[in-house]
Amino acid sequence: MLQLDIKLDHQQNFTLDLSYTFQSGGITGIFGPSGSGKSTLLNCIAGLEPELNGAVIYNNCYWHNQQQALTKNYLRGLGYVFQQPRLFPHLDCLANLTFSQRWRSSISTGSPDIDEVIHELGLSPLLSLYPNQLSGGQRQKVALGRALLSAESVLLMDEPLSAVDQQSKQQITAWLYQLSQRWPIPWLYVSHEINELYRIARELVVMSSGQIQLAGDLLTLSQQAHQFLSSPADAGALLVGTVVNHDDHYGLTQLDIGPQSLLVERLPFNCGCPVRLQVPARDVSLSLARPEGSSILNILHGTITELTPLSSHSVLVQVTCGEQHILSRITQKSKDQLKLCNGMPVYLQVKSIALLNQTV
Numbered sequence: 338m339l340q341l342d343i344k345l346d347h348q349q350n351f352t353l354d355l356s357y358t359f360q361s362g363g364i365t366g367i368f369g370p371s372g373s374g375k376s377t378l379l380n381c382i383a384g385l386e387p388e389l390n391g392a393v394i395y396n397n398c399y400w401h402n403q404q405q406a407l408t409k410n411y412l413r414g415l416g417y418v419f420q421q422p423r424l425f426p427h428l429d430c431l432a433n434l435t436f437s438q439r440w441r442s443s444i445s446t447g448s449p450d451i452d453e454v455i456h457e458l459g460l461s462p463l464l465s466l467y468p469n470q471l472s473g474g475q476r477q478k479v480a481l482g483r484a485l486l487s488a489e490s491v492l493l494m495d496e497p498l499s500a501v502d503q504q505s506k507q508q509i510t511a512w513l514y515q516l517s518q519r520w521p522i523p524w525l526y527v528s529h530e531i532n533e534l535y536r537i538a539r540e541l542v543v544m545s546s547g548q549i550q551l552a553g554d555l556l557t558l559s560q561q562a563h564q565f566l567s568s569p570a571d572a573g574a575l576l577v578g579t580v581v582n583h584d585d586h587y588g589l590t591q592l593d594i595g596p597q598s599l600l601v602e603r604l605p606f607n608c609g610c611p612v613r614l615q616v617p618a619r620d621v622s623l624s625l626a627r628p629e630g631s632s633i634l635n636i637l638h639g640t641i642t643e644l645t646p647l648s649s650h651s652v653l654v655q656v657t658c659g660e661q662h663i664l665s666r667i668t669q670k671s672k673d674q675l676k677l678c679n680g681m682p683v684y685l686q687v688k689s690i691a692l693l694n695q696t697v
């Protein structure tokens with residue numbers, strides 16, 4: 338457990354001021370606009386902010402109290418992936434990966450060994466290469482591996498996959514999620530991509546102007562996270578479903594989301610498997626009567642629970658279906674023509690559904 342009650346002034350331009358407890362086990366996603374203080378928060382934990390005031394307490398041990406660092410940063414047992422990979426240029430990949438292992442006093446339960454890190458990050462062909470022989474994405478993977486192999490107490494990850502291609506990103510986030518389930522240490526993961534956090538996080542912290550605006554269980558907070566997106570086009574709902582049936586003839590899988598079902602492209606999971614799904618708001622349309630003769634397979638019904646103007650021309654509509662919420666982005670004109678308001682029953686046509694994670 339990592340407890341923070343901290344304050345930091347950066348030359349009177351910016352103040353970080355927050356109190357929060359990061360639990361062990363499961364990833365806490367840190368989200369917020371540029372300049373909201375996400376990196377500064379990680380640096381405070383890492384002992385890299387000399388002006389820090391307040392308390393940083395790891396498992397009842399004060400790392401920092403008031404204006405004094407009580408545990409040197411290299412003795413905190415941290416794994417830290419910085420925004421820039423910061424590899425040692427004179428060491429090859431293998432030596433970079435293993436560099437910090439010599440400082441480890443113990444190996445924490447559930448942590449990965451070097452073979453697993455090399456395999457999961459696809460580093461085998463790179464081991465004898467030097468940082469200047471690597472692409473940006475490859476350098477980031479080595480930095481991630483180095484952090485995972487050096488961490489004993491806390492993992493700090495500042496946009497660790499921002500330079501990695503989409504396919505590798507999906508594979509790596511799936512692995513990091515599994516890892517976070519078996520390795521019970523606090524794990525802070527900064528990303529600008531809310532979908533990346535929807536894939537891996539258990540908790541979400543949303544920051545703005547150096548303060549925490551929202552914090553708690555990811556599934557609960559995902560309903561409000563769209564307020565903080567820089568682009569409304571990214572808005573989408575996070576849903577939890579369960580595999581109930583496969584239709585091999587049509588290559589489809591049926592997922593239950595509460596009392597209603599969705600059909601998605603055939604998934605390689607057994608019945609009963611829980612999954613996290615994302616439904617982009619731009620791919621959900623609304624109608625007052627059940628649509629007939631549509632090629633869209635997924636038609637749900639629910640009740641409007643929130644209407645949020647996104648601009649003078651578009652509106653984000655939250656529709657509650659059982660205990661889950663789906664977002665639909667429509668035009669202001671459609672909203673006016675249909676006379677949509679809170680409490681109104683509507684049908685939703687869902688055009689696309691993305692699988693985020695194989696488990697909840």
Ligand SMILES: Nc1ncnc2c1ncn2[C@@H]1O[C@H](COP(=O)(O)OP(=O)(O)OP(=O)(O)O)[C@@H](O)[C@H]1O
Nearest residue numbers: 347348350351369370371372373374375376377378
């Ligand atoms: N050493 C410093 N001296 C003065 N101001 C700083 C210093 N480091 C950061 N800041 C300021 O602190 C604020 C928060 O910066 P920080 O890097 O923590 O934001 P962030 O949320 O991580 O942003 P991004 O998402 O762009 O990485 C910014 O206004 C920045 O200009």
